[in-house]
Amino acid sequence: MxxxxxxxxxxxxxxxxxxxxxxxxxxxxxxxxNNDESSLMFQLVGFLFPIIGFVLYAFYYRKSPLKARSAGIGALIGLIVNIVLLVLGNMVFGLY
Incomplete structure (x- = not known):
């Protein structure tokens, strides 16, 4: 050194x-x-862009498990919200 x-x-x-x-x-x-702690930014990115959240989860899984978990939770919630909105949108627009 x-x-x-x-x-x-x-x-x-x-x-x-x-x-x-x-x-x-x-x-x-x-x-x-090791500065591993839960990250609100990782959760937000995962929520807004679930695919990027899953990539962040895979990348940080071994290095920083708490950050990876934040990204994974955000990605899962974002994916579920997107699916629910897609189904509701199809139901609403399917009626017209």
Missing amino acids: YCTHCGKQIDDDAKFCPYCGQEVPAVYQDEPI
Whole structure:
């Protein structure tokens, strides 16, 4: 890895840079932080565009399961709403 202060290459387990003496940020010292949380934006995209929601679900399934679940739920609800509206529209316009 590289020091974020001076840019020189340092050991992966270093706590301080041997060149500039600055402390290596904790982000580099520990496991990578997974920012997985439910996403209202993923749900909204999945609801408005169910196919894209299913694609997002498939793409994020292993990396971020909570985001994937949000996209999947939005896509399922969007698909159900689209089907109901399609059936109701056919019934209404079929009468005329």
